[in-house]
Structures are given as C-alpha cells and as structure tokens.
Amino acid sequence: MDLPISLPLSPMLAKAVKTMPKGDVLYEPKWDGFRCIVFRDGDEVELSSRGERPLTRYFPDLVEAVKRELPERCVVDGEIVLRRGSRLDFDALQQRIHPAASRVKLLAEQTPASFVAFDLLAVGDESLMEVPLGERRRRLVETLAEARAPIHVTPASDSYDLALRWFDEFEGAGLDGVIAKPLDIAYQPDKRVLFKVKHERTADCVVAGFRWHKSGPIVGSLLLGLNNAEGHLQHVGVAASFTMKRRAELVEELQPYRMDDYTGHPWEGWARQTESTADRMPGAISRWSGKKDLTWVALRPELVAEVAYEGMEGDRIRHTARFRRWRPDRTPGSCTYEQLEVPVAYDLDDIFSGPHA
Structure with missing residues (x-):
C-alpha cells in the first residue's frame, strides 16, 4: 500500500466519565462492535482492529463494500457492527471471527456486517491526522456523502440536549452510550483524549x-x-x-x-x-x-x-x-x-x- 498513513496504526481512544461533558465538543453515538481502521489503496484493502490485529479475512463482504463505496485511496476510522432487525447484535458479530474459510464465507452471506465511519484520517495523498476534529468531520461527511449501505457515516451533533436524548433512546437499538470529542484536537493514536459516557x-x-x-x-x-x-x-x-x-x-x-x-x-x-x-x-x-x-x-x-x-x-x-x-x-x-x-x-x-x- 502507498498511502500517506501506513499500517500499523492504533486508534484514538476515549476515557470513561460519569456525566456528559459540555463545551466545544462533538457528540456521537457509541457503537457496540469491533473498532476498525480501514486502509484502502485501489484494490488493496486492510481492516485493522483496535489491537492492530487484521480483521480483513473475516469480513470479505465489507472488503467488497469498501471497494464499492469508499474513495480509491483513503484511511477511515470507524466500527464494524452487525444488525439483526432493528438493533445491533454483538453476539452475532462475534460469530464472524472463525478460523475456517468456508465458515467465514457462509457467515458473510448469512449475517453481513456494516461499517460505521466516524473519522477521516487520509484521502488521496493528503493526511488529515493533524487537522482539527471539526474539520475532519466536515471532510468525512463530504467525502462519504454518496456512500450506501453497508457503509454509513455516524450521526453527530454539538447539541448537549440531543446527546442526552441519544444516551437514553439509542440503547434500545443496541448502542453503548455517547462519545464526546473535543472539536479542536488532532488525531492522536492510542491516546485517551475523547470521553465516553456509558450505561451502568x-x-x-x-x-x-x-x-x-x-x-x-x-x-x-x-x-x-x-x-x-x-x-x-x-x-x-x-x-x-x-x-x-x-x-x-x-x-x-x-x-x-x-x-x-x-x-x-x-x-x-x-x-x-x-x-x-x-x-x-x-x-x-x-x-x-x-x-x-x-x-x-x-x-x-x-x-x-x-x-x-x-x-x-x-x-x-x-x-x-x-x-x-x-x-x-x-x-x-x-x-x-x-x-x-x-x-x-x-x-x-x-x-x-x-x-x-
């Protein structure tokens, strides 16, 4: 791969807090799936987990979706999730991790996964790692404006009241809570500079x-x-x-x-x-x-x-x-x-x- 950002890359992380942060932050739903950074360079696609372990072989359905829906050359941070009906199913997602190639192929057909994008780290020859989060969000929405399922862009808002509502309502769809991201920060791999509020x-x-x-x-x-x-x-x-x-x-x-x-x-x-x-x-x-x-x-x-x-x-x-x-x-x-x-x-x-x- 010849991208402005290379593997391996640890994702930016969040620390748990008890109350919803206020201020100059962007709120997003906290998805319950496998954290994944997608690297695409033409027909080459790598799906890298939070622990920098390769997920590519387990999700051939997402590899094809990435080739179809994402820019020709890009690095995108997000979450692999699996939906059953109107909610997420983490148990079914875990079943997708299987050593047998025949089983992987069958599960990809029977229980296809989705990818929810929430950060754009590179596009073309341009690295966005040093760009403030607010601008990266704008570029993400713009770049993936035409993307279709199973590739999605996560909802986001700067409204504190809406974030509180999301925290209460979205759990019914299998989500984990809410993430609050300072708008002025660069992308900081393996650093807990974000905030997560989870149900307990x-x-x-x-x-x-x-x-x-x-x-x-x-x-x-x-x-x-x-x-x-x-x-x-x-x-x-x-x-x-x-x-x-x-x-x-x-x-x-x-x-x-x-x-x-x-x-x-x-x-x-x-x-x-x-x-x-x-x-x-x-x-x-x-x-x-x-x-x-x-x-x-x-x-x-x-x-x-x-x-x-x-x-x-x-x-x-x-x-x-x-x-x-x-x-x-x-x-x-x-x-x-x-x-x-x-x-x-x-x-x-x-x-x-x-x-x-």
Whole structure:
C-alpha cells in the first residue's frame, strides 16, 4: 500500500466519565462492535482492529463494500457492527471471527456486517491526522456523502440536549452510550483524549464458578448466573477487574464453596463442550484465540454478588461486569432475569437518518 498513513496504526481512544461533558465538543453515538481502521489503496484493502490485529479475512463482504463505496485511496476510522432487525447484535458479530474459510464465507452471506465511519484520517495523498476534529468531520461527511449501505457515516451533533436524548433512546437499538470529542484536537493514536459516557446498572447474580488468572493461582474472573423462567441457572457472563491483592483474597473466600468435580453442578455438561456448541458457556473455545485456557473451577451455586453492568445482549450481560459486593442477604433463587431493566426498543434506521448522518 502507498498511502500517506501506513499500517500499523492504533486508534484514538476515549476515557470513561460519569456525566456528559459540555463545551466545544462533538457528540456521537457509541457503537457496540469491533473498532476498525480501514486502509484502502485501489484494490488493496486492510481492516485493522483496535489491537492492530487484521480483521480483513473475516469480513470479505465489507472488503467488497469498501471497494464499492469508499474513495480509491483513503484511511477511515470507524466500527464494524452487525444488525439483526432493528438493533445491533454483538453476539452475532462475534460469530464472524472463525478460523475456517468456508465458515467465514457462509457467515458473510448469512449475517453481513456494516461499517460505521466516524473519522477521516487520509484521502488521496493528503493526511488529515493533524487537522482539527471539526474539520475532519466536515471532510468525512463530504467525502462519504454518496456512500450506501453497508457503509454509513455516524450521526453527530454539538447539541448537549440531543446527546442526552441519544444516551437514553439509542440503547434500545443496541448502542453503548455517547462519545464526546473535543472539536479542536488532532488525531492522536492510542491516546485517551475523547470521553465516553456509558450505561451502568446493577444486578444480583449467582457466582457458580471462577477462572484462574493467567499470571498464576489467583482468581481471574467470577462466572455469573441468573435463573431463567424455567428455574435453570443460565450462565450470563463474568465479573473481573480486580486488583491483584483482591484476586488473591478471593481464592480464600471461595475455597469453602469449591466442588471436587462438576458432578451435580447446574453447568455440569459445559465442561465438555466443543467449538460447535451454539450457546456461549464457561468453557467455550475463544474465537479470538483458540489456545486460550477457558477451563473453570465449579463452585456450589450458593454465593450471590452484586455486579455493575452496561446492558444485556440477549440473555447475557454485554461485555465484562464489575464486582461491587457480596450479597449475603440474597438467596440464589431470587437472582432472576425479572430484576433487569429492559430499554425501550429503538430502530437503527432512525439513527442512521439522524443529524448529519
């Protein structure tokens, strides 16, 4: 490739804040997908992830869309998302990461992805890395004015009140929150100079297992469960983000609840699942790294923990939950899906037709 910006390139990042920033900023919806910087030089296209890992082979449908809808030579920052009906489906997007070429081809046909552009870093022979964000936004809208689905330009606005409304409404379409971007900044790779406001709720979950930390015999994450309508304990995700000291303390706290084997555990059959298993369970093979050890230690399902989470994706917690405290006053049977807040549905088409989209 012969572009004014070359691979690898780390994306500009955002730091979490509790309240919506005010001032000379541009507000955008926070998309729930795979961060991706698109490099195109004629027929050469590379899709680079946040961790600078190549995504190109997993999304042949987007490669063709890029060739069809983006300028002949450009670098565009954005997000790969996948929609099911009127909302995003992060679970289905994760399924697109598969080692088998035949499966990749089939999924590209059955569950095609979309690319939402939110920054223009280069076009033709011109690098825009040092250009202020406000001007890059204007150039992005102008350059992609004729782009058609599955390539989209994210809505954006300088209205604080509209950003608050987006924060409340867009979750119903599967979005994560709102990003606030200072209008005068240059593009700063791998720097947290943007701001993100994300939803946070709490739930009481059964802790029915844990995984060891990669660094040694300390707790890496807690496996969480909720009782479904049939009374079965459904694995809903994990809680992590502990300090190293707290991880060591958890080993001792969990010791009285450890089981010698999986016999009699609600998730007994999950220890023997394979890559073809449809539901994501504690021992599932990681699509990002098939060598990653996802074995787990069974606990008697008697402990209840309050965790903070951003939202749900189907019957699972979206992304990693954060441990808040133990709840000895709650019984495992009381940890059901009924306690969860369900956002009002919102149509993705209304988002794409929003301000300056």
